[in-house]
Amino acid sequence: MNLLVWLEPWEFSPTVVIAIVAAAVLFARGVSKAKVSIARQLSFWFGLVALYIALHTRLDYFFEHEFFMHRAQHLVLHHLGPFFIALSYPGAAIRAGIPFSWRQRFVRPMLQTRAVRATLDVVMHPVVAVVLFVGLIYFWLLSPVHFVAMLDWRLYRVMNWSMVIDGLLFWWLVLDSRPAPPARLSPGRRVLVVIAAIPPQLVLGAFIFFSPRELYPVYSICGRAFTWLSPMRDQQIGGLLLWIPGSMMSVIGALIALRHWMRLSGRARLREEHTSPAKAVSAANARPSPVRHP
Known part of the structure; x- marks a missing residue:
């Protein structure tokens, strides 16, 4: 069997x-320059x-016909893919890959518009970032919402893209390696933001796993890809994911x-240790010499 067939879009x-x-x-384009x-x-x-595999391959059939496969898809779209992209800190490379004239005429003016700046200020606020990151998971897993999203291909794509975009924004905010500023959050607040997103995921995953009834019957109605897997077992695996x-x-x-x-704190201490002797010398030089009386 040709494995490349699986890379064809469903x-x-x-x-x-x-x-x-x-x-x-x-x-x-920007790798060599940056x-x-x-x-x-x-x-x-x-x-x-x-991200491509989770969005645009034959695996999409299984994502649409098994709950645990759907959860695996969103694990990639919301966590794994955006996490590794943000971890690569690609901003400088992507910016360098855009032709300079395009940056001057289109990209910079667009990013400096009031609407774009206000939108980024809102979605990158630490409280809003956590609420969006966790809230989207809860929203798309509400049984009535999930039922409609899996039947309407337009809403299905909105659901997937919302997970990708939110994942990129969240992990970009959390994994930023720079001090603040230019980073939007201080290093300590980044740690708190990502920790705050853990308990709601644990609660929802446990609720789905221990639920005594089938929460997502849309997969049974439309037909399951794996007939040997019971609906409850499928739901339990999805909750575990x-x-x-x-x-x-x-x-x-x-x-x-x-x-x-810790790295940024260490650098700050090193700077303080490096500058303190110089400050001591300058202070000593600036101190007036004592007056000697004959």
Whole structure:
């Protein structure tokens, strides 16, 4: 069996193709100019390929016909793919990949508009970021909402893209390695933000796993891809994917944010130790010499 067949789209989406190709081209163009390390390049390409596989391959059939496969898809779209893309810190490379004239005429004016700045200020606020990150998971897993989203292909794509965009914004906010400013949050607040997102995921995953009834009958109505798997077992596996791997990704994100916090704190202490002797010497030189009386 030809494994490349699995890379063919189950339902072709020009939006996915344009977005993936544009990101790939811009990053590839900017790698040499921004001097991106091999590790960061591998992280970016892994995240981008993971998003493509979860959005635009034959696996989409299984994502639409098994609850646990759907949860695996959203684990990639909301956690894994955006996490590795944000971990590669691709901003400088993507910016360098955009032609300079385009940056001057289109990108910079657009980013400086009041609407864009206000939107980013809202969605990147720490409280809003946590509420959106967790709230989207809860919203799309509400049984009536989930039922309609799995039947309407337009809402299904909105659901998937909302997870991708929110995942990129959240992990970009949390995994930022810079001090604040220019980062939006201080290192300590980044740690708190990602930790705050863990308990709600644990609660929802446990609720789905221990639920005594079938919460998502749409998969039984439309036909399941794996007939040997009972609806309750399918639901339990899906709950586990949210309960354990989803929460573990947040724990890993918290550890990385904590590492950045310790690194930035260490650099601040080194700067203080480096400048304190100079300040002492300058203070001594500025001190008036005592007056000697004969």
